[in-house]
Amino acid sequence: MSQAPSGSADARPAAGRPRDNAPAAPAVRLLTLAPGVRAAFTGRHGGVSAPPYDSLNLSAGSGDSEAAVVRNRSLVAAACGLVPARVTWMRQVRGADVGQVREPAGPAAGGAMAASPAQCRDASFTAVPGLALGVLCADCPAVLLADPVAGLIGAAHSGRTGTALGVVPALVRAMTGAGADPARMDAVIGPAICGACYEVPKQMRDAVATVVPGSGCVTRAGTPGLDLRAGLAAQLAAAGVRRVQTDARCTAEDPGLYSYRRDGRTGRFAGLVWLAP
Numbered sequence: 001m002s003q004a005p006s007g008s009a010d011a012r013p014a015a016g017r018p019r020d021n022a023p024a025a026p027a028v029r030l031l032t033l034a035p036g037v038r039a040a041f042t043g044r045h046g047g048v049s050a051p052p053y054d055s056l057n058l059s060a061g062s063g064d065s066e067a068a069v070v071r072n073r074s075l076v077a078a079a080c081g082l083v084p085a086r087v088t089w090m091r092q093v094r095g096a097d098v099g100q101v102r103e104p105a106g107p108a109a110g111g112a113m114a115a116s117p118a119q120c121r122d123a124s125f126t127a128v129p130g131l132a133l134g135v136l137c138a139d140c141p142a143v144l145l146a147d148p149v150a151g152l153i154g155a156a157h158s159g160r161t162g163t164a165l166g167v168v169p170a171l172v173r174a175m176t177g178a179g180a181d182p183a184r185m186d187a188v189i190g191p192a193i194c195g196a197c198y199e200v201p202k203q204m205r206d207a208v209a210t211v212v213p214g215s216g217c218v219t220r221a222g223t224p225g226l227d228l229r230a231g232l233a234a235q236l237a238a239a240g241v242r243r244v245q246t247d248a249r250c251t252a253e254d255p256g257l258y259s260y261r262r263d264g265r266t267g268r269f270a271g272l273v274w275l276a277p
């Protein structure tokens, strides 16, 4: 199911060169996660990146041009009613560290491609209204959390490694330590590769399923698989989070989303959450 670029290879625009024509509206699905808490999942259409990142790639680390990524981030911020400089991004390292964000990374944060060393992590939370937390995804689920009473929101990138390490339970604990209550939290698990598509070696499936009950499955092809969203739902329930929504779209099956598993070199979409200012 790899995507063939339209036109011949030599007619393809140079990778990373923004398109000249104005994009259509960026693909952004907005939702209200909890009272006063907004969230969004972006898609791959409506941006300016050239193939193979076409077109709404939000990741600076994918090989795309910085100009295209900056433009795409601005388009997404505008669609969300946010100031680009107040959307924070992490340098995701597939770990379980959690950090509190108290302010944007700096004056250049909206366009800065490099997260500061302090942002090398996979989960963040904040109490600052209007400051959005962004998670970059291709096949890995983003998990967005909110306790509207405590005025705290959180975001985590939880792929196979992060889920096995418990990054989402760590985020719930960190937010709880800052005054949140899991019983008051709302969560949404974002688009991800589904269990029917996510084939892994049996040994890996069994190892993850041992530490993340509910994550082991069988794929559509009858081979060992992982259903990360099922595992995350179980982790959230065990952490005391009762209200959990899921965006059931499968990245590998939905051409409106980026999938590393399907496409290899590709862009990233994002999950975003923020306290309405």
Ligand SMILES: [Zn+2]
Residues within 6 Å of the ligand: 193, 194, 195, 196, 197, 198, 250, 251, 252, 253
């Ligand atoms: Zn699938």
